[in-house]
Amino acid sequence: MAVKVRSEVAAIADDIIAIRRDIHKYPELGFDVHRTSELVAEHLKDLGFDVVTGIGKTGVVGDLKGNKGGPTIGLRADMDALPIQETGDIPYRSVNDGIMHACGHDGHTAMLLGAATVLEQFQEQLKGNIRFIFQPAEEGGGGARYMIEDGCLDTVDEIYGIHLWNYQKYGEVGVKDGPTMAAADEFAITIKGVGGHGATPQGTVDAVLVSAHLVTALQSIVSRNTNPLESTVVTVGQINGGHNFNVIADEVVLKGTARAYTEDNRQMIKRRMEEIINGIGRTFGADIEFVYIDGYPPTINNEIAYERLKFSAEKVVGNGCGLPYLSMGGEDFSYYAQKIPGCFFFVGSAPIDREIFTVPHHCSHFDIDENALLVGSSIFVQLIEDQLISSQ
Template sequence: MTSKAAELSVEALGEQLTGIRRHLHRHPELSNEEYETTQYITSQLTQAGIRILDYGLATGVIAEIGSGKPGPVIALRADIDALPVQEETGAEYASLFPGKMHACGHDFHTAALLGAAYLLKQQEEQLPGTVRLLFQPAEEKAQGAQRVIASGALQQVRAVIGLHNKPDLPVGTIGITGGPLMAAADGFAVEVKGSGSHAAVPEAAVDPIVAAAHIVTALQSVVSRNVSPLHSSVVSVTQLHSGNSWNVIPEKAVLEGTIRNFDEAVRVKVLERFEQVAAGVAVALGATAKVRWIEGPPPVINDEALAALGIEAAEALGYQAVKPVPSPAGEDFAFYQREVPGLFVFVGTNGSREWHHPAFNLDEQALPVAARFLADMAVRSIAYYAANGGAKS
C-alpha cells in the first residue's frame, strides 16, 4: 500500500500534522485510559501502510518500518497521555472533555512521531535496518515506559530517540546535550507519630505537629550540607496535614513532597540522608517518623555519541542546535536509557506557558521540525550502529 502522506511535501506534511495534533488535543485521555487515542494512532499508521506489532499492551501502539533487511533496530518514542487539567487556552480546538487536557504537549509528540513515520515510510526500501515506533501510554504516571519494556518491545533495539516540546525555546531550535537533561523525580510521604492530648495539657502529649515542623526545617540541610555545590538537588515539602480540631493535639502528622536529582549517586545519598534526618529529629522529640517513598523515574542521561549525531542531524536540516538548561522535571524516558543508549531532546515550540499550565499551548510550526528531526535521527542512528557493531544480538 502506498501512503498518501508519503507523497506530501514537508509543508503539506506540516498541515497534516497540525490536523492530527488538533484532533488529539480535542480528545485527551488520561494515563492508562488512552483507548480512543490508541485506535486513532493505529488507524493513521494502518492508512500509511505501516506495520502494527502486537505486544499485548492495553493502550499504546508499537509499530515498525523497514524492508526486512538485516541491520540495527532504532526506536523512536512519543508519549500519548493527557493530564487532569481544566483547559483555559480558549483555542477553537480546545479539549472537549471537562477536566482533561493535553497540558504537556503529548499531542504534539504523538503527531510528530506520526510525521516521522510518514517520512520514513517514503524511504523504507532503502533503510539498512528497522525503525520501531513506540507510542507510549502513561508517561504522566511514570508507568508506561516500564510497561513497554516489560512487553518485550525494546528487544533487539540498539538505541532509542525521544523528544519533548520546550516552550521557552523558539521554533527551529533543538536543545541537545550529552549527559544529564532531566531529573530523577521521587515523591515522599512521612508519617510522624506521637501521642494525643487536650491542647490545654500539652505536657501529656508527644506533639507530632511540633516534630513535623522541626523535620521540615531540618530537611533544608539535606541538600545544603550533603550535596556538593557542583551538583544540584531539590528537596521540597509541599504538604503538611495533621489534626481536625482546634483544641486537640493529634496523634499523627503527615508530610509529603518531592526530591529531584540529576545524578544517581547523589540521588542515593540524598534519599538516605532524608530518612536519617526525619527519623533522628522525630526521636529527639519523642516521636517516630516513617518514610514511604513514591519512586519516580531515574534521571534522563543522554548518550554522548547520540547527542553528537543529534547535533549533526539538526544542523543538516537547517535547525539550530543549542545546549539546553537541564530541567528538574521528571520523564520516564529514562527507564529506556537504563536498557539501551538513548537521546532525549527539547524541540522549541515558542509557548507562552510552561508544561502543565491550564493555558499551555504551543506553536504548531514546530511539528515538521520535530518530525523531520526524528526521521533523520533514525536514519543516522541506523547507519551509526551498522558501522559500529551491527544489529543487537
Template sequence: MVETAPVTDELDRYMIEQFKQFHRHPELCDQEKWTTAKITAELHKMAISILDFPIQSGLVAQIGPGDGPTIALRADIDALPLQEETDLPYKSEISGAAHACGHDFHIAALLGAAKLLKERESQLSGNVRLIFEPGEERHVGAREMIHAGILKDVLAISGIHNMPTIPVGTVGMKIGKLMASNDNFDVTITGVGSHAAMPQTGRDPIVAVANTIMTLQTIVSRNISPSDRLVLTVGAISGGHVNNVIPESAGFKGTIRTFSEADRKLAKRRFYEIVNATASAYGQTATITWDQGPAPVDNSEAITNLIANQASQFMKVTDAIPSNADDDFAEYEQLIPGCYAFMGSKGQANLHHPDFIANPEGLKYAAKFHEQAALALLAHFNQKDKVE
C-alpha cells in the first residue's frame, strides 16, 4: 500500500481559484500563450523544473531526483470555439471561446498534484513528468508533443478526463478500449449550376449531396456487425444561396467513430466508394478531404489495475462506460502503456455544451488520483527493476 497524502482545505482552495482563472481565460488550439505562461508561473512558484522541448505552446515539467524510472501525468489545456452561456461570476471573458470540455479542471487538478508531489520529492523513487498538452480538441497536441520528444525515458502514462455523468468522488475505469477513434471528412460535390426552374440544363449537386448522405448511413446498417460500435454523423451541410438558383457545388462534413481498426478501415473504404459512385451516377465529381484522428484510447491491463487498486483506497471506483468521443491520449498509449480514467464532475450539462461547467468539488479527488497514480507507478517500476 502506498501512503496517501491528504488534500488539505488550503490545497483545495488553491485548485478552485486556479480553475476559475483558467475558466475565465480559455484559449483555442495552438493559441494557449496566456495559459502556458500562467502554468509556468505556478510551477516556478513551486520550484518545479520546466523541461526544454521544442514546442510552441503547452509545457512539460518534471519532479524527482533525476535517476530511477520516469512516468508521466497528462492534462490537456485548450478550449473550444463556443460562446459560453452561463451566469457564473467567473464565466469566459474571451468571446467565442469556452472551457466547455473541462480542460480548466484538468489543468487545476494537475497543478494540485504537482504541489502534492513536490512536497514529497525527496521521498520519490523516480521522476514524475507533468505534461500540459495544447491542441487536444483538434487532436494535434499529442502528436506535436511526441514529435518534440517528451516521452523520452517515460515508462508509462496516466491521465483523466472529467465526466459530468459521474458523481463527484467516483472514478470510472476500464481495461482496454475506453474511447473511440476519430476520422473527420469534408466533401465537396461539383455539378453544373442552373436556373431552379430549368434543372435539366444543369447537374444539381444538392440532390447528389442529399442522396450521398442517406446512402452513407448504410455503412453502419449494412456493412458493420450489429455487435460492433460505429457512428457516422454528418454535422454540417453547405450549398446554394438563394431559392431560385441551383448552385454549382454543395458539400457536407462530419465524423466517423469506432472501436475497431478493421471497422475503421472498412468504413473509410466504403465512404470513398459511396461518395465517388453517387457523384458519378449524378454526372458530377466529388472531392474528399480526410482527416485521420487518433486511434481508440486503449488502456493497459496492468497499469489500469494498479491505479484502480490505489484509487479505491480513497474514492469509489466503478466500471467506465465506453464513450464514442475521442481523445488524443491514445497517441501516447500507442507508444507506452497507459491508463485514462473518467473523473466524476457531476454537473448540469454534458461536455461540449455552451452551459457546461466542470464541478470544482471534484478537484480534490482528481489531484489525489494523479498523485497516487504516480506513486503507485513508480513503486511498480522500481519493484520490476529489482525482480529483473
C-alpha cells in the first residue's frame, strides 16, 4: 500500500518542513535549547494551548484539553542537537559552528508541532486530552528525567515518541512490543603496571599486555555468558597508553560501552567485567581500577500502547508498518516508559537519492527525506483520532 499522509497534514506540509529547516539551521546542545524551546512555546501558545516553559530546565509542555473528560495521551519530541560540524551542502545548513542536528531531533520537534496544529482543529471532538512534551538533552544529559521530576507526566496515562530512522526507507515504520532500545552504559578501566626498558621485561608489569588479555577476555561475556537468544554488546572503543616503542607501558586506560535489553543482563555484564578484571589483574600483578557508569535504561514498549500505535500507523503506511525494529542504541524515552505505558517507534527517513545506510545518524552529512515528517505527523494525528475521537 502506498503511504497515506493525512490530508490535514498534507495541507500544512510546507510549514512543517519550514520549521524543521529553521531548527536545523540554528541547532542547540543539551539543555541549552533556548531558541528552540522558545519557538516551540510560541507555536503552542499561538494555537491557544496551556503552555508551561522551563520544565526539565528548558523543556516545554503544551496541553490541548477536550471538554468531555477522558484519558490524557502524551506525545513527546526531543529538541537537542550534537557537537558535530556539519559538512553537507544544504541551503539550511547549520550556522552554529560545531553544532548540528545529526540525529533528526529537528524533525521530531517539527513533526510534533505539525501534529499540534492539526489536532487543535479537533478540540471539540476530543474525548480526552493531549499533552505535547518537548524535552532538551536527549543526547546525553537525560533530559527526560528532569522533565519527569518537574511533573511532565502528571495526569498523563500513556506516552508515544518517534525517532526518524535513516536505516529504514520512507514509508516503513519500525515498532515492536517489549524491548526496543538498549541500556547504554559506559565504562573506564585503568590498568596500572610497572614500566621499564623494552628489552628488560623482567621486573616490570606490562600494562599493554594486560590490556590485550583484558580486551579479549571481555568479549567472552557476550559469547559465553549471555543467553544466545538475548542481545548484549561489550565494546572497548578506546585504548590509551604507553610512551614509546622501546618502553614497557606503566599505564593503559580502556574505555567502552555495554548494551543490554534487560536489567538482569546489565547486572550480569557488570559482575562478569569485575570478575574478569580482578582475575586478570591478579594473574599479571597489575592494579586495575574499574568505573562503570549506568546510562539510560532499556526502552521497553508496553504491549497495549504498542498495539494502539501499530493499529494507527498501519492506516498511514499499510504493510510498511510493524517491521520489528530493534536497536542497541540508547534513548532516554526509556524513563517515561518506566513510569507509564509507552511506545517508542521508528519512522523510515533514509534520503531517497542515496543508498540506504549511507547517511547514518550522528554523521556530519546527516540529512533526512523530509516527506518522512509528514508520515510522523500523520501517525500522531491518526493515533489521537483512533484513541480520543472515534473510540467508544
